Amino acid sequence: MRIFISTGEVSGDMQAALLVAALRRQAEIKGYSLEITALGGPQTAAAGAQLLGDTTAIGAVGIWESLPYFIPTLQMQARVRRYLQENPVDVAILIDYMGPNIGIGNLIKGRFPEIPIIYYIAPQEWVWSLGSRNTNQIVNFSDRILAIFPQEARYFAAKGAKVTWVGHPLIDRITAYPSRHQARENLGIATEEIAIALLPASRQQEIRYLMPIIFQAAATLQAQFPLVRFWIPLSLEKYRADIERGILQYNLRASLVENKTDVLAAADLAIAKSGTVNLELALLEVPQVVVYRVSQITAWVARHLLHFSIPFMAPPNLVQMKEIVPELLQDEVTPEAIVNQVIQLFPNSTKREQMLTEYRQMRQVLGGEGAGDRAAIEILNAGKT
Template identity: 60%
Template sequence: MRIFISTGEVSGDLQGSLLIEAIKRQAAGLQLEIVALGGEKMAEAGATILGNTSGIGSMGLIESLPYILPTLWVQRQAIAYLKQNPPDLVVLIDYMGPNLGIGTYMQQHMPQVPVVYYIAPQEWVWSMSLRNTSRIVGFTDKLLAIFPEEARYFKEHGANVSWVGHPLVDRMQNAPSRLEARGKLGIESEQIAIALLPASRRQELKYLLPVIFQAAQTIQAKLPQVHFWIPLSLEIYRQPIEEAIKRYGLRATVVSGLQKEVFAAADLAITKSGTVNLELALLNVPQVVVYRLNSVTVWIARKILKGSIPFASPTNLVVMKPIVPELLQEQATAENITQAAMELLLNPDRRQQTLADYAQMRRCLGELGVCDRAAGEILQMLLGTGD
């Protein structure tokens, strides 16, 4: 039986790989072929990759322009493959642009093939109109929600929804302890370890890295026992990041494949907004979240689309309250980042409050076994026993 999975960006590749491992665990004795749009992690988990989409992704209107053609090409490639090799089931993971096209194609040309949407686009947070929500509900036979609010929203709009919980609950379960992680990285007990997470998309090297590194420079001057750790999301970012470390004179180490160790060892993180915020929260690491977009994108969103989002970081979105400081656009200055970081490092009460809020947030992410629950639902649909 053939499952086709479509996702993109670094986080989608990770979630796809965790799902594939869970499907394989549960599909004992079933001959499965998994073909995907994804990246290296999904390939390692056993998928045949049609197109590598881990580097194709952006946030914002102007920022997305360079990716329009690659996205259309990937979408066409996927549809051409599906036409020639009809799957038994399609799983879409986030990645709204291509997946709306693929889902609509399946609905129009292969309505008999079940489509499962796992980790739906965050329409429940920033939907400007119900058009995309209606499309998603229209072509999706089963929506596997990771947030309670997401499940409620799509259920209200007519989707067949199961809330499975957030897959990072499973992933962070086998993270090392703080002591193990610091031992592995060679961090002395008196050293303050700060994780810097400036980029998983190319645009973030331009908009986020300079301001985060400026703040790091100031923090380093104030606290001589600080050392920065930068886990790479993609190896192609190593060179620009290492050049920037030299330029800003930072005491920093770039590592590859040791993200969980860096997180577990860190006293604090200064990070872009994204899934990584939840990983840090699950390991009890206080964090300052930073995001900036092209000023034209922001102007269009504010003036023309009249868009406003309650929060940018998933950590805050889950409980709809400001657990971690978010410094967005004009607020994302080196001074503000430094101030928020120093407060979390040096004020024990502020730190304790963050950890207490993390505990509350964690309860909204579901119980262990998320990927197995999602895989179980998918296999039920595949074998025709799902609702």
């Protein structure tokens, strides 16, 4: 059975890797042999897919920010077209990565209509207020949507899509994380230290717009609290030099490490950009402050021309459509605001305990273990019809 997967950016690469592992488990049970080709990244490749192209570093949020990736994205789509012409597949899987994957979905539907298309983790159209164009395209070219959020499933079903809610795959991923004690031992964190995870970037734009502000806030915190120390997981090797320069510039007591799981599991709290990592932290019961910024041009266009409006940005808040973690967006993202929010989440604080309670309530809404395997069964069945 031949499967094609398309995803992008660091979080999509992680989700694709989890899915590839689940597909291989379920294929073995069913007695299928698999050939999986993907647009993805190193995690997808390590899980057993053959990479058609690395898309982890050609994604951005925003209009201005996306321009440098326009031509590389078109080149990737052309590569997909040539590949599918020469190598017919049994099923195509799209994972998040809205703009490029809508293009690929329309390409497959128009040029290769015999290939079933399954959208696993559809773009968050159920959150954004940008009209119905993207939603209609996703519904029209998708033979089935495998939803990970209950509200996502309800939204696309109401729009006419065939939808199966499989639950959230991070539930399974979290079970493989080390215990807090083991993670702190792995990193050499002393019992009395307050370990703060800094997660400034998985995209180039975030290095520019977020990292300096987060590092300024970190410098203020360490000046006020001698027991504070920072841990920064490296999302992509290409960001190493920028982050190391930032650590030196702000004279931070910080360690840049490649093992993200240890950092998240060991942290007392986190300052994180908006993304999948917010949900990882929530499932690990690590209090966090979420921040996000785009360029002023993109922000102005979104507000005044596109009338962009969202109830929340961070995934933990989207699960139940309530503020569980504080969000600082655009002009609200200042060192002073970050420091103020972080101090309220120090150990033994009332706000910290409230957040932990709401994390546990949120966890109950995301479904039980086995989401990846449920998705894999749907995909294998679709490919054999």
